[in-house]
Amino acid sequence: MTDTAAAPRVHPQRKLDHLVYVLRANPVTLLAFVMFALIVLSAIFGPALIPYDPLATNAARALQPPSWDHWFGTDNVGRDVFSRVIVATRLDLSISVAAVALSFVVGSILGSAAGYWGGWIDNILNRILDTIMAFPLFVLAMGIVAALGNTIENIIYATAIINVPFYARLVRAEVNIRRDAGFVRAAKLAGNSDARVLAMHIFPNALPPMMVQVSLNLGWAILNAAGLSFIGLGVRPPTPEWGIMVAEGANFIVSGEWWMALFPGLWLMMAVFTFNLLGDGLRDLVDPRKRT
Amino acid sequence: MQTHTYPRLRAVLLRVAQAIPVVIGVVIISFLLTRALPGDPAVFFAGAAADEASIAEIRVALGLDKPLIQQFFIYVGDLLQGDLGQSISSGQPVASDLANRLPASLELTLTALVLSCGIAIPLGILAATRPGSWVDHLCRVLVTAGVSLPTFFTGIVLIYVFYYLLGIAPSPIGRLDFIYLDPDRVTGFYLIDAALMGDWETWIGAAKQLVLPAITLALFTLAPIARMTRAAMLTALSSDFIRTARAAGLSNRKILYGYAFRNALLPVITTLGMVFSFALGANVLVEKVFAWPGIGSYAVEALVVSDYAAVQGFVLAMALLFVALNLAIDLLYTVIDPRIGFAAK
Numbered sequence: 316m317t318d319t320a321a322a323p324r325v326h327p328q329r330k331l332d333h334l335v336y337v338l339r340a341n342p343v344t345l346l347a348f349v350m351f352a353l354i355v356l357s358a359i360f361g362p363a364l365i366p367y368d369p370l371a372t373n374a375a376r377a378l379q380p381p382s383w384d385h386w387f388g389t390d391n392v393g394r395d396v397f398s399r400v401i402v403a404t405r406l407d408l409s410i411s412v413a414a415v416a417l418s419f420v421v422g423s424i425l426g427s428a429a430g431y432w433g434g435w436i437d438n439i440l441n442r443i444l445d446t447i448m449a450f451p452l453f454v455l456a457m458g459i460v461a462a463l464g465n466t467i468e469n470i471i472y473a474t475a476i477i478n479v480p481f482y483a484r485l486v487r488a489e490v491n492i493r494r495d496a497g498f499v500r501a502a503k504l505a506g507n508s509d510a511r512v513l514a515m516h517i518f519p520n521a522l523p524p525m526m527v528q529v530s531l532n533l534g535w536a537i538l539n540a541a542g543l544s545f546i547g548l549g550v551r552p553p554t555p556e557w558g559i560m561v562a563e564g565a566n567f568i569v570s571g572e573w574w575m576a577l578f579p580g581l582w583l584m585m586a587v588f589t590f591n592l593l594g595d596g597l598r599d600l601v602d603p604r605k606r607t
Numbered sequence: 608m609q610t611h612t613y614p615r616l617r618a619v620l621l622r623v624a625q626a627i628p629v630v631i632g633v634v635i636i637s638f639l640l641t642r643a644l645p646g647d648p649a650v651f652f653a654g655a656a657a658d659e660a661s662i663a664e665i666r667v668a669l670g671l672d673k674p675l676i677q678q679f680f681i682y683v684g685d686l687l688q689g690d691l692g693q694s695i696s697s698g699q700p701v702a703s704d705l706a707n708r709l710p711a712s713l714e715l716t717l718t719a720l721v722l723s724c725g726i727a728i729p730l731g732i733l734a735a736t737r738p739g740s741w742v743d744h745l746c747r748v749l750v751t752a753g754v755s756l757p758t759f760f761t762g763i764v765l766i767y768v769f770y771y772l773l774g775i776a777p778s779p780i781g782r783l784d785f786i787y788l789d790p791d792r793v794t795g796f797y798l799i800d801a802a803l804m805g806d807w808e809t810w811i812g813a814a815k816q817l818v819l820p821a822i823t824l825a826l827f828t829l830a831p832i833a834r835m836t837r838a839a840m841l842t843a844l845s846s847d848f849i850r851t852a853r854a855a856g857l858s859n860r861k862i863l864y865g866y867a868f869r870n871a872l873l874p875v876i877t878t879l880g881m882v883f884s885f886a887l888g889a890n891v892l893v894e895k896v897f898a899w900p901g902i903g904s905y906a907v908e909a910l911v912v913s914d915y916a917a918v919q920g921f922v923l924a925m926a927l928l929f930v931a932l933n934l935a936i937d938l939l940y941t942v943i944d945p946r947i948g949f950a951a952k
Binding site for chain 1 (some may be wrong): 637763896925
């Protein structure tokens with residue numbers, strides 16, 4: 316029996332081997348990790364490295380196609396599109412990370428309480444989550460931002476609210492199946508309080524599937540925030556942000572100035588694509604059975 | 608006889624009853640959204656040009672001087688009479704504005720969904736029956752790329768390629784070019800109305816305008832449907848009853864479509880509910896890109912001028928539409944799967 320008790324403690328070396336094995340079997344996941352690193356680096360160091368001031372206008376060089384001086388061309392008031400795209404990474408990433416972190420925390424607390432204690436907490440939570448899910452989520456986010464006021468913080472709150480049901484349901488299910496497990500009873504008999512058992516013994520079991528959800532959700536949160544700013548909510552010009560840059564570029568696409576909308580759109584797409592690939596890759600790591 | 612017809616009817620009624628608390632929740636949330644405005648809602652509803660007296664007048668007219676609970680019942684009473692308030696920008700009741708513009712949105716969304724189901728389901732089936740083939744790889748690429756595509760961006764790229772570069776698409780300025788007259792309004796769907804009038808020139812004009820936005824929206828909804836079809840078909844094909852059917856010597860065609868596909872259809876239809884949610888949201892963005900005069904672009908215009916009654920009316924209308932769609936999907940279930948009626952007892 317002592318052998319089986321020791322078995323779950325996977326040796327760090329073996330974990331690393333498993334990671335290397337999975338990455339080797341699926342080079343796409345490796346690519347996703349590399350792209351993720353690039354995005355994070357450009358969010359951190361981008362503003363220090365860009366060639367032009369993202370807000371500096373230059374009427375003499377307005378609407379220039381991509382060239383060696385301006386890799387992604389210039390927009391209608393002569394700002395460098397490349398600099399603006401890179402600088403925008405930080406804002407887009409912070410909005411989605413903040414929103415996902417918020418929904419992760421709130422969803423974990425609500426879901427844990429509902430899954431562990433059940434009863435009326437569970438009933439009320441389920442009713443609220445059902446009601447949120449009864450809205451088309453992007454439309455609900457629009458309504459929330461319209462009601463709370465048109466600011467970046469409210470974009471974050473709105474994106475967090477529409478994401479909470481996914482986390483709360485996941486945690487609730489994971490906690491619920493373990494509430495009477497042997498290790499939970501043992502922990503309680505050893506004198507741990509309910510809250511401590513929940514936080515230290517049960518909840519960590521829900522973390523692996525949560526991480527997959529976080530990665531998939533980050534991509535979706537970026538899309539959502541960019542969509543909101545595309546229709547004129549949250550971020551205001553001249554702040555560089557991918558959604559708003561695509562919206563500004565859209566006015567020039569019918570006259571053939573494609574670079575204003577194309578590059579921010581491509582960057583947005585790449586970021587979302589990276590998070591989706593990363594999510595699929597993490598799922599392979601966490602749950603090999605679901606590999607497609 | 609009674610035992611035969613009763614359980615299914617009961618299941619249908621039960622499902623309809625389950626929608627009631629959801630509708631109540633939706634109404635409560637949209638009430639809270641109208642009252643959650645920072646500062647004084649009366650100031651917002653009165654508009655930018657209002658003075659002290661007219662703000663006070665609006666406050667009394669909207670019942671904002673009463674306690675919150677009472678306000679809620681007044682709000683529900685207004686809703687029951689179909690009153691969503693007045694739009695500041697158009698000067699019309701919000702409800703009639705929405706009703707006027709709803710057919711445009713529905714025509715676009717439904718065309719897109721039919722298009723994407725028509726492509727995604729066969730693609731998913733082919734990918735599941737030929738694992739590792741080029742169809743399977745194409746399906747995988749489409750599925751991962753499709754969910755990463757920002758709809759507004761796809762729309763702009765399509766406009767650039769098909770309108771500016773190739774010149775085969777009409778300019779993205781709404782449902783019909785200026786050279787055509789709007790067809791007489793019967794259903795509000797231009798394609799149906801024009802066909803009813805027998806005016807095929809207008810029909811082609813309307814269809815041309817519809818193609819690009821519908822493709823944009825379809826590309827977005829393609830991915831989840833194809834992904835689910837493939838997964839559901841794989842599960843169905845590896846199950847015991849398919850092995851039995853093969854052992855019994857049934858034809859491949861019969862096994863694939865008569866047995867596997869019918870069983871795979873259930874999870875696919877479940878996904879459709881989620882797809883509707885995405886499609887209704889993406890609809891707003893696509894309408895803005897193509898200047899499509901539906902309720903999505905109505906809400907965007909209203910947002911720009913802080914026309915809150917219009918925005919909240921739009922949110923409520925979309926939610927009710929979505930609840931109705933989900934209800935329809937669940938009812939469709941009982942038609943497709945005879946087991947559901949008894950299981951829900």
